[in-house]
Amino acid sequence: MKLSELKKGDRAIIKKIDTDESLKSRLVSFGVARGSELSIEAYSVGNQTVEILVDGTLIGLRRSEAVDIEVEKI
Amino acid sequence: MDAIKIVLAGQPNVGKSMLINAMSGSNSLKVGNFSGVTVEKSELCFEHHCHMFEMVDLPGTYSIRGFSQDEQVAHDYLLNEKYDVIINVLDSTHLQRNLLLTLELLKLNKKMVLALNMADEAKKEGLKIDVKQLEAIIGVPVILVSANTKEGVEELLERIHDIADREHRDNSNIIYSNPVEEEILALSNFFDERDFKLRDLSSREMAIRILFEDKDLYRELHEKPIMIELQPRIVASLEHIYTHHDSKNITDIKASEYIAIARGIRMETVKCERAKGQKTLTKKIDDILLNKVLGIPIFLFFMWALFQLTFELGAVPMDWIDAGFGAFGEIVGSIIPHEGTRSLIVDGIIAGVGAVVMFLPNIIILYIGLALLETTGYMSRVAFMLDGFFHKFGLHGKSFIPLVTGFGCTVPAYMSTRTLKSEKDRLITLFILGFMSCGAKLPVYVLFAGAFFGPEEAGNILFIIYIAGAMLGLVMAKILRIFVFKGEDEPFVMEMPKYRMPSLALIWHTVYSKAMGYLKKAGTFILAASILIWFASAYPKQPLLGAEYETKIEQASGDEVKISTLQNELKLKELEASYLGQLGKVSEPFFAPLGFDWKMAVALETGLAAKEVVVSTLGVLYAVGDDVDEGSASLIRELKANVSFASAMAFIVFVMIYLPCLAASMVFAKEAGGYRYLFYLFIFTTTVAWVLSFITYRILV
Ligand SMILES: Nc1nc2c(ncn2[C@@H]2O[C@H](COP(=O)(O)OP(=O)(O)OP(=O)(O)O)[C@@H](O)[C@H]2O)c(=O)[nH]1
Numbered sequence: 166m167k168l169s170e171l172k173k174g175d176r177a178i179i180k181k182i183d184t185d186e187s188l189k190s191r192l193v194s195f196g197v198a199r200g201s202e203l204s205i206e207a208y209s210v211g212n213q214t215v216e217i218l219v220d221g222t223l224i225g226l227r228r229s230e231a232v233d234i235e236v237e238k239i
Numbered sequence: 240m241d242a243i244k245i246v247l248a249g250q251p252n253v254g255k256s257m258l259i260n261a262m263s264g265s266n267s268l269k270v271g272n273f274s275g276v277t278v279e280k281s282e283l284c285f286e287h288h289c290h291m292f293e294m295v296d297l298p299g300t301y302s303i304r305g306f307s308q309d310e311q312v313a314h315d316y317l318l319n320e321k322y323d324v325i326i327n328v329l330d331s332t333h334l335q336r337n338l339l340l341t342l343e344l345l346k347l348n349k350k351m352v353l354a355l356n357m358a359d360e361a362k363k364e365g366l367k368i369d370v371k372q373l374e375a376i377i378g379v380p381v382i383l384v385s386a387n388t389k390e391g392v393e394e395l396l397e398r399i400h401d402i403a404d405r406e407h408r409d410n411s412n413i414i415y416s417n418p419v420e421e422e423i424l425a426l427s428n429f430f431d432e433r434d435f436k437l438r439d440l441s442s443r444e445m446a447i448r449i450l451f452e453d454k455d456l457y458r459e460l461h462e463k464p465i466m467i468e469l470q471p472r473i474v475a476s477l478e479h480i481y482t483h484h485d486s487k488n489i490t491d492i493k494a495s496e497y498i499a500i501a502r503g504i505r506m507e508t509v510k511c512e513r514a515k516g517q518k519t520l521t522k523k524i525d526d527i528l529l530n531k532v533l534g535i536p537i538f539l540f541f542m543w544a545l546f547q548l549t550f551e552l553g554a555v556p557m558d559w560i561d562a563g564f565g566a567f568g569e570i571v572g573s574i575i576p577h578e579g580t581r582s583l584i585v586d587g588i589i590a591g592v593g594a595v596v597m598f599l600p601n602i603i604i605l606y607i608g609l610a611l612l613e614t615t616g617y618m619s620r621v622a623f624m625l626d627g628f629f630h631k632f633g634l635h636g637k638s639f640i641p642l643v644t645g646f647g648c649t650v651p652a653y654m655s656t657r658t659l660k661s662e663k664d665r666l667i668t669l670f671i672l673g674f675m676s677c678g679a680k681l682p683v684y685v686l687f688a689g690a691f692f693g694p695e696e697a698g699n700i701l702f703i704i705y706i707a708g709a710m711l712g713l714v715m716a717k718i719l720r721i722f723v724f725k726g727e728d729e730p731f732v733m734e735m736p737k738y739r740m741p742s743l744a745l746i747w748h749t750v751y752s753k754a755m756g757y758l759k760k761a762g763t764f765i766l767a768a769s770i771l772i773w774f775a776s777a778y779p780k781q782p783l784l785g786a787e788y789e790t791k792i793e794q795a796s797g798d799e800v801k802i803s804t805l806q807n808e809l810k811l812k813e814l815e816a817s818y819l820g821q822l823g824k825v826s827e828p829f830f831a832p833l834g835f836d837w838k839m840a841v842a843l844e845t846g847l848a849a850k851e852v853v854v855s856t857l858g859v860l861y862a863v864g865d866d867v868d869e870g871s872a873s874l875i876r877e878l879k880a881n882v883s884f885a886s887a888m889a890f891i892v893f894v895m896i897y898l899p900c901l902a903a904s905m906v907f908a909k910e911a912g913g914y915r916y917l918f919y920l921f922i923f924t925t926t927v928a929w930v931l932s933f934i935t936y937r938i939l940v
């Protein structure tokens with residue numbers, strides 16, 4: 166499923182990141198890559214942005230980026 | 240002895256700037272709790288135990304290959320400049336992520352020290368870091384420090400000094416995954432057998448670079464005969480790695496190898512003594528502040544409270560300062576016999592500078608509010624909450640940071656747009672930044688809000704003015720996005736820092752240095768401007784006019800009322816005939832439809848130099864022209880008596896929108912990429928300001 170389909174409090178493992186190289190490398194340097202475990206911490210109004218926790222780091226993402234991240238819920 | 244040149248590199252918000260402050264015992268570098276505080280390199284020299292240290296602070300960068308303009312600065316510096324030692328600053332509580340950059344930095348083959356900052360936080364979170372083990376793996380000295388408590392800082396300086404003297408650095412013992420290690424071994428054995436050397440690279444290093452497709456190395460190898468034998472081996476090696484990783488994208492493979500290494504190192508060196516799964520403080524605060532329904536109302540409430548305080552709390556000392564300057568003016572006035580000198584000092588200098596200084600309390604409160612926003616970690620949260628909203632208006636959530644900085648001063652705000660990656664986002668943000676009223680505009684608002692609204696309302700009015708400016712900025716952003724800067728959307732990915740309780744010292748220094756800056760400006764620039772304005776308002780002298788009125792006054796023969804009317808008339812006529820008056824008259828037709836008299840027009844024009852000058856000009860003009868018998872009425876009362884409500888509101892609107900000060904305009908031109916843009920900005924802001932002021936005036940009049 167997609168990251169954007171997860172609910173607040175869900176935990177998941179990243180399966181695939183389907184974005185352009187520059188965004189991908191940015192995500193990697195945040196520790197967001199295939200195999201990373203994440204949890205959903207918050208959504209903003211209208212689910213426009215989502216806050217995820219990856220290895221102790223909180224990261225804000227826009228919905229349009231969250232759609233491109235394939236995850237598996239755990 | 241030569242100075243040791245040291246460059247600090249690390250991910251954003253790990254405390255590089257604060258560490259330099261701690262090492263040098265100064266407070267000159269700006270510190271804040273969000274990514275992208277430092278956007279330019281800055282240098283600082285200091286002496287420690289008879290050694291000179293030259294520190295270079297770089298913007299934080301998540302990886303060496305820069306993403307945005309500020310990160311590019313770090314990249315270029317690290318690769319191209321000369322320096323002796325790199326201090327790689329890491330956040331001890333986020334070691335794994337920070338190590339990814341360390342792994343890249345190791346490739347630069349420079350002398351390096353790892354400073355594990357935030358040792359105090361790590362201790363609080365129950366993390367135990369095995370420094371010796373980490374040293375053994377990375378191969379460079381590792382020191383636990385805290386820029387906050389200053390522990391380890393002394394040791395860090397000593398180690399830097401040691402390492403600067405040393406010739407070589409130890410090898411690191413970084414282990415890749417098994418298949419990669421096998422291939423590295425195979426390739427490096429091949430190099431050893433052939434006795435092949437390139438630059439000062441070890442065989443292992445060469446093998447690693449080949450496997451991860453280092454372009455420079457390939458280019459160099461290309462011309463070597465060994466390439467013929469090498470090529471099939473590389474293909475085979477890569478094939479093996481591809482199968483293992485189930486991917487043929489070497490960038491992805493490299494990323495997951497690096498992450499695995501970083502994770503491995505962390506597991507080997509960090510022990511957590513605290514039970515997992517506890518709700519952290521940050522999480523608890525986020526549950527409230529990032530609440531889906533309440534988050535934005537809470538933010539608006541904070542802003543409202545800030546402006547309420549700015550007015551209410553600031554009003555008391557403001558009155559004292561105002562009264563103090565008034566009394567001071569009278570005393571000075573009574574001891575200076577010479578008419579012209581007295582007017583210069585009392586009506587020029589004291590009125591002009593006083594009009595600016597009296598708003599210091601308000602400015603300080605505003606700055607405290609902004610400092611809290613910047614240092615607690617709330618700023619990034621608001622950017623997160625507002626991104627959806629901003630995005631609809633064609634702005635990026637990250638634009639929030641320059642926009643908020645703009646409430647303080649527009650100059651650093653323009654510079655902080657460098658954290659925006661997309662050029663279009665950056666330009667739009669630059670163009671609308673002026674609509675965020677800077678601290679120097681605050682005096683104008685406080686003055687007019689104080690003069691035309693009751694004290695209960697004035698705070699709300701301030702809030703409305705600031706919010707209205709921001710809203711207008713959003714609308715303009717949308718218009719610019721649709722008609723001028725069309726283009727792709729930039730993704731929003733942003734780190735949310737931990738909430739931190741800022742130390743009193745940090746807030747103190749942030750606010751103190753800004754407040755001193757404000758006073759210094761009042762004592763220098765504003766002082767000079769006030770003198771200039773006074774001269775322009777007192778000259779050229781009108782001997783004919785004076786003589787004419789003298790005879791009229793004589794003819795009035797003792798009729799007190801008539802004499803004072805005549806004297807007032809004379810003052811007014813003289814002022815109107817002065818250089819400033821002439822300038823005002825020339826531009827009056829332009830401003831007349833907005834309901835501004837020539838004094839207000841002049842204040843707006845001089846305000847192009849600096850926004851504080853708007854009030855000091857009004858101060859001088861109304862002091863010079865004030866009624867003789869009324870004594871020294873305060874500026875607020877003068878305005879109330881001379882300016883209509885509709886004109887005052889239109890004036891506020893105009894000040895809110897028109898071109899920022901000269902210093903900011905220069906920075907704008909530089910950041911936007913040419914004076915051409917400044918010209919556009921001038922046209923853009925003046926048009927919008929005129930039209931909206933006109934509407935305001937027409938509605939209210
Ligand atoms: N508790 C604690 N906080 C620290 C320490 N060092 C820095 N901080 C805080 O961390 C935040 C970031 O500090 P900065 O010095 O601005 O970080 P930076 O690395 O220069 O950040 P950029 O300029 O954005 O790259 C600030 O809120 C500091 O107060 C430390 O040793 N302990």
Ligand SMILES: [Mg+2]
Pocket residue numbers: 255256257269270276277296297298299
């Ligand atoms: Mg910094």
